[in-house]
Amino acid sequence: MMSLENNLSFEILYEDGHRLGKVSLNSTLENTPFLIKNNMNFLQFGSITIEKPISYLVSETYKREKYDLTTAPLIDIPFDLPLKEAKKLSSLNISITNQNTDDCLPIYLTKYKEINQELFEAIPEKSIYFFKRIPDERILLDFFFRLKEKYPSSLFFINSKNYEIPIFLFIGFDLFLHEENNEHFFKEYLSNPSPEIVEMYSNGSVDSRRLLRILYKEFYDSFEIHLRREFKRSYYIDDISLERPQVVRWRNEIEEYxxxxxxxxxxxxxxxxxxxxxxxxxxxxxxxxxxxxxxxxxxxxxxxxxxxxxxxxxxxxxxxxxxxxxxxxxxxxxxxxxxxxxxxxxxxxxxxxxxxxxxxxxxxxxxxxxxxxxxxxxxxxxxxxxxxxxxxxxxxDKEPLNEYKIKAQKMFSFQFKKEFDLPFDYQERRKSTDLLFNKKNIGIFQNKIKVNVKGGELIKDSLWVNIDFDLRGDIFSKGIVSCSSNIRPGDDVIVQKNNKCIGVGEAIVSGEVMKNLNRGKVVKIRMRG
Known part of the structure; x- marks a missing residue:
């Protein structure tokens, strides 16, 4: 759990690119994503008040009111400022940040890679990071994904507008401004949070289309780990669908598994x-x-x-x-x-x-x-x-292969990311399919394989999390000793203790995110041994 002076905490409840979460501050609870109101002197996040970012240059003469969350006063660096001046101002911002105990931090990026890297290395964990929509999408996305990987329990704000709102929601930003047409695009995406909606709205402007194309083509590795492996109906309408991370992942995993x-x-x-x-x-x-x-x-x-x-x-x-x-x-x-x-x-x-x-x-x-x-x-x-x-x-015309056993084996190998050479079998029923091993039930297939504990023991070295306590309910991030890195949100995972399967459940976040989260459930248990 993030334990800053304000006792704010953020828990991820669901992730599929976008994050559904719960924010608690003392006795206050708010859900994310959220459109925050832009008042004259502060930002309104439901019933939580946030100090607006102000310039360090006026902070000493500016009377700072008391809000639930304070924001570090830094210098807003113009993105294309010449190198010498940008380096000087960024160094000053880093110095301020190192001495600062405020709850929120503005992120002022420049077009210079070395300056941005120095900033990244100096950034401490904060409750909220305020991003500006800079003109270079590559720099913005690179910094965001690395910072979210480092501090996944933090919240991320961006001042994007209109057609880019669904894209930045899809990418994983949590907070946006409640202004102009933002509410329309915000609600449209959350009513049907799908790549199809994102791709449709990306056609709204040149900037939004460029943003999505760069995301798909250049940030697959950073983005894909946050996407669920859900085998539900998908629609590929646009040419850009060929580059959709879920599509690229299908091709990669067919090739590998x-x-x-x-x-x-x-x-x-x-x-x-x-x-x-x-x-x-x-x-x-x-x-x-x-x-x-x-x-x-x-x-x-x-x-x-x-x-x-x-x-x-x-x-x-x-x-x-x-x-x-x-x-x-x-x-x-x-x-x-x-x-x-x-x-x-x-x-x-x-x-x-x-x-x-x-x-x-x-x-x-x-x-x-x-x-x-x-x-x-x-x-x-x-x-x-x-x-x-x-x-x-x-x-x-030789020794016949068993159709059902071959199919079950290939399904297990594909879904659990490990080529198995075990005599799995399956038996179709009216509404589901029973999965068998040596004629004993090891799970069912309903859109995906859901193993029971016996089945989990057979594939325990595939998608797994390791714990060191008695399993009584869902698993929280603090309970994870180790886990396989190729877990994705929504995956069926095997819960191990002392190298034995003691339960099975569904991952809420990826394996990489589990390792860095401060709080919250990471595996929803379906069955215990």
Missing amino acids: YSPSTDIILLLPCSAKKPYRVSKSHTKIISFLKDFLKDKYSNISQLILTSPLGVVPRELEDYADYDIPVTGHWSQEELDCLSELLLSLLNKCNNPIVIAHFGENSPYLKALEKLPFEILYTKGSLEELKNILEANRIFW
């Missing part, structure tokens, strides 16, 4: 209906394969090609619920992303036999042109597919 089960690969087009297997086109191809291959159906690996995800393995199609405007036209960037991911997966095979089941005019064909493998084309004909399979019978 999925390997085809066989060396004979069938490439298929996607379908509008999801999951693909219930669509008319995929029902037809699956029926054909099962009729022809019989119990050897799973001896062929099926990879569905799509944009913007690139490749969706048949075993993982339940994780890919999305919609896109289908036009039949693909950009070169879409084709390159698909081709690169497909190449990486095929390279995991031993001399793969690649069968492409697309029509003669299919746009997918362009993505296959540069692949360094011989590709057998069916031209969309099931009869031609039958002939190709017959000619290559030696490669699939």
Whole structure:
């Protein structure tokens, strides 16, 4: 818990880029994000009053009133001030900061990397940091993400406006000014906090579009750790969706945690209906394969090609619920992303036999042109597919792989970020799917795998948190001894004590954030051993 003189504390309740939180100050409680009112001499955060940032140059003659939170008086440095003057003023600000005990701190960035780094190293933990919307988005985002990583229990304010409000909410800022059109954009985002809303409003101005594009293209590593791995319906309407961090993460994690089960690969087009297997086109191809291959159906690996995800393995199609405007036209960037991911997966095979089941005019064909493998084309004909399979019978007509066990194994490996070689199995029921190991229930699948304690013990070295106390309820940040760094908000995690699974739950924040938080729940426990 942050314990400054004012006893203000901030607890993260939910994170998915944006943060939903609870602020407590003495007996006062306020929720974030929040639009603070700009009064004449102070800022109003609900019933909490905050001293406005004032210049150090007038602080000695300025009568400072008493507010709930005080703000350090610093010198507002013009962003493009010449180096010599900027360095001098920033050094003065650092000197003031080092001697200051106020609750809040303005952040005055310059265009000089070395000056900003000196400032970063000198900044102590404060309740609120006030950021200015400077003209260089790269400098702003870099400093913000590093400061939030250092002090995740602090609040972050920015004086952005209009179309940029949803973007800065998405990025993780907590406080904004209640003025002009800010309330409209603020409420619009929080009523449906999704990347689709952010991308739509980013088209409102050149500045907002540039901000989002820089965020997506250059700050993936800093931003992605704050995004939930939720497998809910997503919409990819805009060209910028190809660069959405959740999309890039899908491609990265398919490449890292999925390997085809066989060396004979069938490439298929996607379908509008999801999951693909219930669509008319995929029902037809699956029926054909099962009729022809019989119990050897799973001896062929099926990879569905799509944009913007690139490749969706048949075993993982339940994780890919999305919609896109289908036009039949693909950009070169879409084709390159698909081709690169497909190449990486095929390279995991031993001399793969690649069968492409697309029509003669299919746009997918362009993505296959540069692949360094011989590709057998069916031209969309099931009869031609039958002939190709017959000619290559030696490669699939062998010991049959179990469809359900292969699927369960691939699902566990993908969701828990570790390639497992365990005989998992699953059994479909009316509203959910039971997950099995040696015929014993180890969890269920409902949009994602939710293991029980027995299942957690089997995968305890995947996404885990380690504690040293008896588990009686949810886990708070102070209770974390260690945790795996690849945990993301919303992940199912295994709770360990003395190298044994004692519970399972859902992460509220990422593993990296857990390590630095001062207070609050970090794992919501679903089941104890």
